[in-house]
Amino acid sequence: xxxxxxxxxxxxxxxxxxxxxxxxxxxxxxxxxxxxxxxxxxxxxxxxxxxxxxxxxxxxxxxxxxxxxxxxxxxxxxxxxxxxxxxxxxxxxxxxxxxxxxxxxxxxxxxxxxxxxxxxxxxxxxxxxxxxxxxxxxxxxxxxxxxxxxxxxxxxxxxxxxxxxxxxxxxxxxxxxxxxxxxxxxxxxxxxxxxxxxxxxxxxxxxxxxxxxxxxxxxxxxxxxxxxxxxxxxxxxxxxxxxxxxxxxxxxxxxxxxxxxxxxxxxxxxxxxxxxxxxxxxxxxxxxxxxxxxxxxxxxxxxxxxxxxxxxxxxxxxxxxxxxxxxxxxxxxxxxxxxxxxxxxxxxxxxxxxxxxxxxxxxxxxxxxxxxxxxxxxxxxxxxxxxxxxxxxxxxxxxxxxxxxxxxxxxxxxxxxxxxxxxxxxxxxxxxxxxxxxxxxxxxxxxxxxxxxxxxxxxxxxxxxxxxxxxxxxxxxxxxxxx
Amino acid sequence: xxxxxxxxxxxxxxxxxxxxxxxxxxxxxxxxxxxxxxxxxxxxxxxxxxxxxxxxxxxxxxxxxxxxxxxxxxxxxxxxxxxxxxxxxxxxxxxxxxxxxxxxxxxxxxxxxxxxxxxxxxxxxxxxxxxxxxxxxxxxxxxxxxxxxxxxxxxxx
Numbered sequence: 001x002x003x004x005x006x007x008x009x010x011x012x013x014x015x016x017x018x019x020x021x022x023x024x025x026x027x028x029x030x031x032x033x034x035x036x037x038x039x040x041x042x043x044x045x046x047x048x049x050x051x052x053x054x055x056x057x058x059x060x061x062x063x064x065x066x067x068x069x070x071x072x073x074x075x076x077x078x079x080x081x082x083x084x085x086x087x088x089x090x091x092x093x094x095x096x097x098x099x100x101x102x103x104x105x106x107x108x109x110x111x112x113x114x115x116x117x118x119x120x121x122x123x124x125x126x127x128x129x130x131x132x133x134x135x136x137x138x139x140x141x142x143x144x145x146x147x148x149x150x151x152x153x154x155x156x157x158x159x160x161x162x163x164x165x166x167x168x169x170x171x172x173x174x175x176x177x178x179x180x181x182x183x184x185x186x187x188x189x190x191x192x193x194x195x196x197x198x199x200x201x202x203x204x205x206x207x208x209x210x211x212x213x214x215x216x217x218x219x220x221x222x223x224x225x226x227x228x229x230x231x232x233x234x235x236x237x238x239x240x241x242x243x244x245x246x247x248x249x250x251x252x253x254x255x256x257x258x259x260x261x262x263x264x265x266x267x268x269x270x271x272x273x274x275x276x277x278x279x280x281x282x283x284x285x286x287x288x289x290x291x292x293x294x295x296x297x298x299x300x301x302x303x304x305x306x307x308x309x310x311x312x313x314x315x316x317x318x319x320x321x322x323x324x325x326x327x328x329x330x331x332x333x334x335x336x337x338x339x340x341x342x343x344x345x346x347x348x349x350x351x352x353x354x355x356x357x358x359x360x361x362x363x364x365x366x367x368x369x370x371x372x373x374x375x376x377x378x379x380x381x382x383x384x385x386x387x388x389x390x391x392x393x394x395x396x397x398x399x400x401x402x403x404x405x406x407x408x409x410x411x412x413x414x415x416x417x418x419x420x421x422x423x424x425x426x427x428x429x430x431x432x433x434x435x436x437x438x439x440x441x442x443x444x445x446x447x448x449x450x451x452x453x454x455x456x457x458x459x460x461x462x463x464x465x466x467x468x469x470x471x472x473x474x475x476x477x478x479x480x481x482x483x
Numbered sequence: 484x485x486x487x488x489x490x491x492x493x494x495x496x497x498x499x500x501x502x503x504x505x506x507x508x509x510x511x512x513x514x515x516x517x518x519x520x521x522x523x524x525x526x527x528x529x530x531x532x533x534x535x536x537x538x539x540x541x542x543x544x545x546x547x548x549x550x551x552x553x554x555x556x557x558x559x560x561x562x563x564x565x566x567x568x569x570x571x572x573x574x575x576x577x578x579x580x581x582x583x584x585x586x587x588x589x590x591x592x593x594x595x596x597x598x599x600x601x602x603x604x605x606x607x608x609x610x611x612x613x614x615x616x617x618x619x620x621x622x623x624x625x626x627x628x629x630x631x632x633x634x635x636x637x638x639x640x
Contacts, residue, residue: 045565078573085569229600262603399577399604402566403634 027052028416029429031116033103033358034123035059036066037401038388038408040086042120045409047092050416054094056116056430058107061155062099062445062477063453064090066124068398070154073180074195075187077467082398090447096430099445100478102358106442107433109359113383115432117423118412121362121378121386122405125353125369125394131172135303139163139312144171144181144350151184151201153470155477158200163312164208166345170316172300173350174217175225176397179234181348182213186240186290196461196468212291214342218299218321219333221252221270222259227397228266234292235273241285241292244274248296255327263329270294297321301339303347315343353394368393376408383421385412449481456480531620531627535562535581538633549622553615553629554579566634572616574598577605579615581629587611591618607632 028050032039035057043055063069065083072079090097101107103123112119128145130136140163149157169185171178184192189206197205217224235242252271256264272278277285298318306314318340321333354369363372363379370393371378371386378384387408388401396404415421437444445453453471460469471477529546533556536542543563547556554568557579570576574597583591588611594602598617605612615629 041566048565076575078570078575081571081573082569082576084571085566227600228603229597232596232600261608265599265603397576397604398569399606399634402569402578403606406565406634 026426027054028118028421028423029053029116029427030055030118030120030412031112031429031433032057032120032122033112034066034121034388034390035064035097035099036122036124036388037068037082037086037398038122038124038390038405039066039120040064040089041402041405042122042387042409042412043095044085044089045406046413047089047094049409049413053416054096054429056096056098056433057090058101058103059097059099060102060123062474062481063450064097064099064447070149070152071177072152073148073184074151074197075183075192077195079398097445097447097450098430098433099450099481100443100474101437104359106437106440109361109381109384111433111436113381115428115430117383117416117421117427119384120408120412121358121371121384121390122388123355123358123390125355125389127354127356127369128349129352129354129369131300131349131351133300133302135305135313138303138305139309140166140345141303141313141347141349144173144177144348145353147181147348148177151197151205153198153472155472155474158198158472162204163346164204164210167209167211168344169210169213169346169348170342170344171213171215171348171350172316173225173352174215174294175350175352176227176230178215178348178350179226179230181350182215182292183230183234183237185210185213186234186237186292188239191238194465194467196466196470198470198472200472210346211289212293214293214295214344216295216298216300216316216318216342218297219331220296220323221249221274221294222255222263222267222327222329223331224266224270224294224296228262228269231266231269231273235269235281236284237292238284239288240290241288242273242277242281243291243293244270245295246274248294249274251327259329295342297323297333298340298342299333299335304341306345309345313344313347315341316347317341353389355390355394376404376411443478443482445478445481452483453477453480531622531625533620533624534626534628535564536628536630537564538631547620549620551620553581553618553620556620557615564631567631568616574601574614574616577601577603577614578634580605580608581613581615581618581631582607582609583611583613583627583629585611587624587627588613590623605632606634 030046030053032043039057043057046053046055068080068083089095128143142162146157146160150160171182249271256267299321300316301319302317303313304315304317306312319335320338322336323331324334325331357364365372371390373379373386373391376385376387376391378386385408387405392404416423457468457470461467527548529548531547532544533547534542534544545556545560545562554572557564557567566578569578594613598614602612602614
């Protein structure tokens with residue numbers, strides 16, 4: 001098989017690498033697909049516990065770090081400190097970062113299975129759920145995920161062009177992504193100016209007319225998915241008041257004594273903000289020009305067009321819901337039959353991310369957006385594993401992904417050590433992969449190349465008092481990498 | 484103020500301070516660590532012994548100086564705790580979660596809301612849990628033993 005393909009390479013005029021004798025490497029050859037937290041943490045575990053393993057981390061973009069780079073809000077730079085841990089892992093001589101390589105396009109799963117002893121899929125969840133309700137195709141109904149990509153420099157989201165000339169935005173969903181986008185819309189521009197927010201987003205936000213951001217959720221305060229630190233930030237946001245519907249909090253205080261700590265503190269803070277705000281908040285809210293408005297028990301039923309801007313959203317028809325069954329954190333809702341319309345000029349849908357199968361051979365549950373797996377072992381594909389959001393579903397912060405990735409690492413370590421994965425026969429690993437990629441004319445990006453991009457971004461940022469000015473076009477990243 | 488802090492950092496060169504200054508957020512640094520006792524002149528000898536008890540039962544002892552945080556000890560002594568201190572002591576994660584004895588817990592100053600907010604997200608949270616980056620070593624803590632819970636919540640599987 002190899003002869004035939006090298007003859008073909010020769011015919012195409014490719015470099016004469018087939019004369020190399022090192023087409024197979026010693027030790028377990030592992031590849032990871034997706035260079036975000038899950039990918040880096042599982043790699044960290046494997047190189048630590050398997051002293052002769054080589055791990056190649058493939059990444060679709062020229063730049064690593066996934067949601068740490070593209071998801072964490074620009075005003076939360078400390079959360080990104082974990083990049084230092086990942087950099088240490090990438091610099092291990094047995095770890096190779098290979099950027100600008102796409103599973104399914106540049107390399108197939110079958111090829112990876114042939115070249116490596118173990119294939120670990122950690123490419124996350126790149127898409128998001130839609131509501132499937134009438135009017136969803138009106139202009140200015142956007143995915144919060146793409147809005148985040150827009151202000152964080154995700155290639156492909158720079159032309160999102162959210163129309164910020166409206167004074168009212170409706171964010172649908174009440175998780176941390178929803179809070180992040182609300183905060184970015186409501187923060188004073190000075191607050192964002194010296195972060196690594198993209199230039200185009202900063203410009204658009206500096207001209208924004210947005211004054212009110214509603215955060216609309218189907219369920220009640222007790223089921224809110226955001227976390228307390230982010231809520232506290234919003235309550236203290238300069239120039240912004242928090243406006244709650246007191247009715248939404250019926251029964252909440254009575255429920256509090258039975259709740260375990262994390263939920264309890266969050267619910268207490270919410271209830272305090274709604275029913276008995278601190279004097280210092282009230283004082284600040286008096287002169288606030290913008291408002292943050294959490295609205296509970298409302299489920300979007302239809303989007304209604306604007307009467308002044310054809311084809312654009314002008315309002316949302318909301319179904320009024322109520323909880324049914326015993327009050328609990330996981331309680332469900334049902335519609336009451338009543339409806340309410342709220343006016344808004346921009347809608348950001350923040351109801352959850354969703355993964356997709358990058359390769360047709362990956363068994364996938366399209367309903368949940370997750371690779372079909374049992375504790376990380378992909379169904380029907382020995383030697384293929386998955387972790388992070390792609391395996392667990394798109395919920396959780398760094399600590400959760402870390403725990404999951406370490407657990408996956410322990411599983412794979414065990415499989416290699418007990419022979420479930422037969423790593424005694426050598427596999428070619430990157431030696432072969434490089435040939436395939438070279439034949440396809442793919443420009444790969446090494447970790448050192450990423451460091452050039454990193455340095456260039458920081459240099460550009462220095463000139464304008466920002467930690468970095470992100471490069472947002474893949475072709476420009478590749479140009480800097482090739483320098 | 485920023486220049487003063489930067490010169491402190493050059494003098495002290497500590498992981499958290501360096502990380503804190505690397506992150507140029509326009510909000511004030513959480514926990515104002517550059518004013519912490521670690522910047523004052525204290526005994527520079529590593530005389531305070533701490534033992535970390537891992538979830539797998541293994542005990543690892545290390546020594547730190549007065550004013551070091553538990554995270555400082557883990558970093559400086561390369562204590563083998565995978566994933567500990569991901570955010571480098573900036574109160575933006577919960578990976579340095581440790582469990583203290585009731586006695587020690589009560590002998591320390593109450594945790595701030597900021598610490599509690601992050602602690603809320605830790606696995607296996609207990610009434611005597613703290614974040615290691617917020618516990619500062621004093622002579623009284625010599626011989627301290629802390630449990631480091633697993634970073635995985637098995638109940639979630």
